[in-house]
Amino acid sequence: MRILIVEDDLKIANAIKKGLELESFAVDVSQNGKDALGSAQTFEYDLIILDRMLPETDGLKICEILRSKGIHTPILMLTAKDKIGDRVEGLNAGADDYLVKPFAFEELLARIRALLRRPPTTQDQTLKIADLCLNPAAFQVKRREIDVNLSSKEFSLLEYMMRNPGRILTKDNIIAHVWDYDADILPNTVEVYIGYLRNKIDKPFPHLPALIKTVRGFGYKISEK
Secondary structure (H helix, E strand, O other), X not given: OEEEEEOOXXXXXXXHHHHHHHOOXXXXXXXXXXXXXXXXXXXXXXXXXXXXXXXXXXXXXXXXXXXXXXXXXXXXXXXXXXXXXXXXXXXXHOOOEEEEOOOOHHHHHHHHHHHHHOOOOOXXXXXXXXXXXXXXXXXXXXXXXXXXXXXXXXXXXXXXXHOOOOOOEOXXXXXXXHXXXXXXXXXXXXXXXXXXXXXXXXOOOOOOOOOEXXXXXXXXXXXXX
16 A cells, blocks of 8 residues: 655655565655655555645645545545644644554554555455455455465555456556655566466466456456356
């Protein structure tokens, strides 16, 4: 899953980025409102962490602009302002959640995962397709109750696919959500990682239906049919 951090304090931004990368997220950083708006409108992010006080364009304005353009990416606003009126302003501007500085990284991570879980109606954070289960918080994948050991990037790719079951995902879709802007992506990188997943998800279970499918000329999808 790919996250955009908008924070002018580079020390804070890098600390959050490092922590999220350890949790298998792909992370980009913008330090001002202008760059943030450009990135948010150019790339497909799964979540935006947005500081309220920014040079050039503040967080409230960024929220309003993105929402006015029909961009509904979940936004978690960070701010040193802790009054109720300030929180109401942020939420009314289009933010989905509001976290006051200073904060514990564990709480930030919990709020991020809560926002990423929001689209499904289920309260269970585990993603399931047929007999394949993925728990994002526990960094755990099982098929038929057998543990499947994945690398960080393999896990991110599988999580993205399982959050979009049955949907045909192009290579550009996958790169946009699984790799960050600075990643060195070769033409066959996606194919290679799809191959890694098949070797761990499908091939060890030859008696079960293959879940990861190639849609020739379009991309890939995960489904039980």
